[in-house]
Amino acid sequence: MADGQRADARRNHGRILAVAEQEVATHGANASLEQIARVAGVGSATVRRHFPTRHALLEAVSWQRIEVLCARARELTGTADSREALLAWLADVVTYCVAAKGLATALNYEGDPVQGNSCATAIEQAAEPLLRRAVDDGVATADVTVSDLVTLMVGIVTATEHHRDPLATAERLFALAVKGISPTG
Incomplete structure (x- = not known):
């Protein structure tokens, strides 16, 4: 079960990052974290778990x-x-x-x-x-x-x-x- 969660977490991380790249390219540093979560198909808490701050997301x-x-x-x-x-x-x-x-x-x-x-x-x-x-x-x-x-x-x-x-x-x-x-x- 733990391996499934880790694989799911890796998929979520990749999806969030891919969507974030598109959103940041379009909207810059103020890209909406909620929009990123919505398009990635995850909750905003999942985004924050992977990227605890906006700055961490921008760095990635x-x-x-x-x-x-x-x-x-x-x-x-x-x-x-x-x-x-x-x-x-x-x-x-x-x-x-x-x-x-x-x-x-x-x-x-x-x-x-x-x-x-x-x-x-x-x-x-x-x-x-x-x-x-x-x-x-x-x-x-x-x-x-x-x-x-x-x-x-x-x-x-x-x-x-x-x-x-x-x-x-x-x-x-x-x-x-x-x-x-x-x-x-």
Whole structure:
């Protein structure tokens, strides 16, 4: 009997996640948990048993994209120009967050202090060598953290998500953040 329950629980988890991916793609981080339960054919308590918080559900939906961003950070760590490598990775974070509704929220660093934020932790661990190399090369300040940079990218994406062209606006603001507002002289 227990094996049947575990198999059923696995099926429910898979159905919930598949429906959640569609709902988040359509409605973003505010996708209705009740709608996800309804379409998956389970009760809302079942959704909450598998994903106790909205953030846990967003992390699960976003995990594949997080893995791509982590792999990209590791790939760029070997690039000759550490500044360009770091900026390329940050630009990828912006692009992915604009394209994948809910991803910026999944990366939000103000997560549950007990449960943590597995997406944020994975990103931080993957990008830390990329940032450290830029710091060691003198092209990034020593007091900046991956968390700071991702929070800045998430802020840009969140602020532009309702613009006519969110990607173009986010890219422009990212470039402004990199350049600064003071004229060079």
